[in-house]
Amino acid sequence: MTTLTLRHVAIDTYRENVAYLHRDCKLYRSQGFQALNKIEIQQQDNGRSIIAVLNVVDDIAITAPDELGVSEQAFAQLGGVAGIAVSVAHARAPDSISAVHRKIAGDRLNLEDYRGIARDIAANRYSKIEIAAFLVACSEIGLEREEVLHLTRAMIETGERLDWGEPLVVDKHCIGGIPGNRTTMIIVPIVAAHGMLMPKTSSRAITSPAGTADTMEVLAEVELSPDKLHEIVRSERACLAWGGTARLAPVDDLLIVVERPLLMDSPGQLVASILSKKLAAGANHLVIDIPIGATAKIRSRNSALVLRKLFEYVADSLGINLEVVFSDGRQPVGRGIGPALEARDVMQVLNNDPAAPIDLREKALQLAGRILEFDPDIRGGQGYMIARDILESKRALAKMQAIIKAQGKNPSPPQIGRLRHAVRACESGFVIGINNLQLARIARLAGAPMDQGAGVDLHRKLGEPVQAGETIYTIYAAFPADFEFARESAEQDSGYQIGDHYVDDMP
Amino acid sequence: MTTLTLRHVAIDTYRENVAYLHRDCKLYRSQGFQALNKIEIQQQDNGRSIIAVLNVVDDIAITAPDELGVSEQAFAQLGGVAGIAVSVAHARAPDSISAVHRKIAGDRLNLEDYRGIARDIAANRYSKIEIAAFLVACSEIGLEREEVLHLTRAMIETGERLDWGEPLVVDKHCIGGIPGNRTTMIIVPIVAAHGMLMPKTSSRAITSPAGTADTMEVLAEVELSPDKLHEIVRSERACLAWGGTARLAPVDDLLIVVERPLLMDSPGQLVASILSKKLAAGANHLVIDIPIGATAKIRSRNSALVLRKLFEYVADSLGINLEVVFSDGRQPVGRGIGPALEARDVMQVLNNDPAAPIDLREKALQLAGRILEFDPDIRGGQGYMIARDILESKRALAKMQAIIKAQGKNPSPPQIGRLRHAVRACESGFVIGINNLQLARIARLAGAPMDQGAGVDLHRKLGEPVQAGETIYTIYAAFPADFEFARESAEQDSGYQIGDHYVDDMP
16 A cells, blocks of 8 residues: 655644645545545554545645645644654545434434444544534434433543542533623632532633633633642642643534534533533532523523423433522623633632622622532531631632642733723613623623733623713723724624613513 | 735645634734634735635744735635735624524525525535535425425526527436436437537536546546537537536535535435526426436435425426436446446447447437427427437437537547456356445446546346356456455445346336
8 A cells, every 4th residue: 555754734723634635646646535535544553543634735845745744633643753654545434424314314313323423523533514414413303311311421431531539529510601700710719618529620712702711821820731630639629720631521522613613502412511521520519500691591491491401311310419500691790701800800709809799709609509518518508608608708718829829820910901992871771781792792802812801891780870971891902903893893782781770680 | 904915825625715824923813713713814905805714824834924825726716816915804604594593493494595595605605514504404304395496596596597598408417326327428419419409517426436527528628618618509509518617506516515425415405406507507498317226316216206296396486397207226327337438338329339238328218308309399209219210320429429529529538447357256147236336436446537447347237147257347447556445345345236036126
């Protein structure tokens, strides 16, 4: 078999491996390859192989006819050594694709089917197109609840699984969609100060203005090696780290790459995604926060109930203790939206600062209370008071400082963006609506989360009175272009509704 | 707004535009771009814009920080001039994606919805992921027949439409899947010799060992400019050209790029794809060939009937005269599989060569007869005899020679592959089964259609007696690697079934 010489092409193609073959390469002609074909690249010395999408090159400065160029990620997966011999062949369609076709045709799949799909996706055998087909098929016909259970199981099995060796390992998760909702950074120090084990790994923002990992990064290092992470958890009973370094439920990461641009978030996928990650991370007691609101992911109490029952069914079947909490999703939580602004809110709450946003503090205490009640020694209903006591005695603050120190304090915390624009009320009245989606959009346009200091700071919340001309929120940015985009968007739609009457209709 | 300098990156990314941005480019940081994001590139001077997928570059030899590199196709779409100023922004999701989400949720879409989807796809605003979501949604819930009609209409409207200015413009189409089925190259000269207008444009093979355009290319030039094509049709009443140069129903071409790797071919998509192409090409009388067989696309008479009714409904609504013919899809048609071998079969039939494959000749005469009967002057049932008369009198051959001359005769027709391998029967008996899919696979592995002389030549057909050790077919190839792949595949599965009893059970 003809071999080619491996070459590193310094192009970052994120989660899609790309191979570059020169048009004059004899394999290109003889094998009938076409650009966008999926090919299998095999290392000659150890037989290891990866799947990549083919691009055809007409410039020997990129790839010569006797070479196979590969993008940065593919190069790393092949061991990162240029000049080794590789062979190339058409990639076969993954075996499990027949199950996807059965799902498209309306069949119900079994555990073995989902295992096959998860294994092939984890091995990068699915193209983005094939992943999209799987997701749409699951979303459209819908998954029966047994199928959600099968999918969750299969996703856990295809990755690493942490074992903390303790009967009570707690975690919390919010299904997302509410800007500023940074309760995790308050809950973790409270719960750990009580002595419970809460090894929290979080994601970075994908479509939101800040994830917990982005916000914690304002204060401390979050990219920790597995050894370092274990050491911190052993000494502090907790951590607040980025979850991307561990290979936990890797299928989920690959599905997300396709789900996000499609704006797909079916209940079955949501439950499988969250529970597979949490179980793989070793949690056995879990509180799920489902915010309900007109511009939240879940818009009615009815949909929230359906989702709760699905969470409960899968969690019970997998032997994890799970409590679902419904919360107020009608507006952002806290004041800041964007990493530095949200970190400020969190630290104000932990410091018992009178300026701290009350809604963020209250929500964090409620959720922390529910987690504390997983402790058999705590009487039902006492969790909230114990959480408040830990917060007010500044034991939570001390724990947060210890975690920051252990992870490595950020030596140069970011400044809040130097470009500032006040968005003012056009009329007087009460704030009767705040659009989560529009506020998140403005904060992102302003530069969050890439610019840690960028974002939006809210001066008025739902139900508060406002006079025409008063500032309802401030936009912060670092770069003029971003600043303009954010201002323009706020001018078109401030995201605020002002009216004469406000009725508190918490869903 | 910040601008970048356009640069040509000599990478062929086929139907997916790719843009290359250096990691140190200030826009990369300030805009929060990520690899695989969809971006909109706008030419500063004329405002023209395209959508592309972003790759991030770490090598200034590919793209410098003040440049925007684009792949070959994107460069051509932007006018093909390096050094011009372009601006870059996040691409918004196409407006029509909300209709796709409604389809995923099970809604029925209306004509305006399909128009929006077709317009956005034609403008390259859909990523492959979004196209996959649309296709799966259409395939799974299925399209109601009104929706197939809407989709067909929308696909026609988004491209050019040819008008030949005559009331009787005929065409034929086979839904595909049967190797060697090259009837078109016999039908066109027969019908044109009778004086009917048949401006035939065909596709190249995508997953099969030869398309009509590939086979005709063995004999003559097939990539004709629109002017040249019209001139030939005016003088000869017909042509046998590649359809890729005209922008007819371009949405179909973009859907196919995603359909093929997914192996999706739902009836609704199939009908919309075929009829939109034919109507855009100006046909108003059409014969559709649906082969039925265990290894054909359509496996039962019942599925064939469902498909026929869908064809009839859409064609009637669009005012095109359409006849559906069911044919024998149990085995390849003719002997040769691969461009040069199939061209040989065709010319044998046109030459009335006694060695000509009878099944190819008979099938072509049947279909040509049906087309001739669109002529109001031909009595029902007489078409076949008239077609046979045109063939036997060599008027069809003369017409074919005139078409070849007009399009430009191939000055160096390909040789049949120099590497040859005889596949022999392991036992004696009758040929009781031939697998279309396996024979097509072997011919493709041997190098067809890229190597025009490669392919498979059948020595035995269904129902024929065979002795153990006799050659059942020959594999032809030009390159040793291809030759080995094809031989290996034939050894694993020859695609032939031999048994003691043969019953002719034509479906």
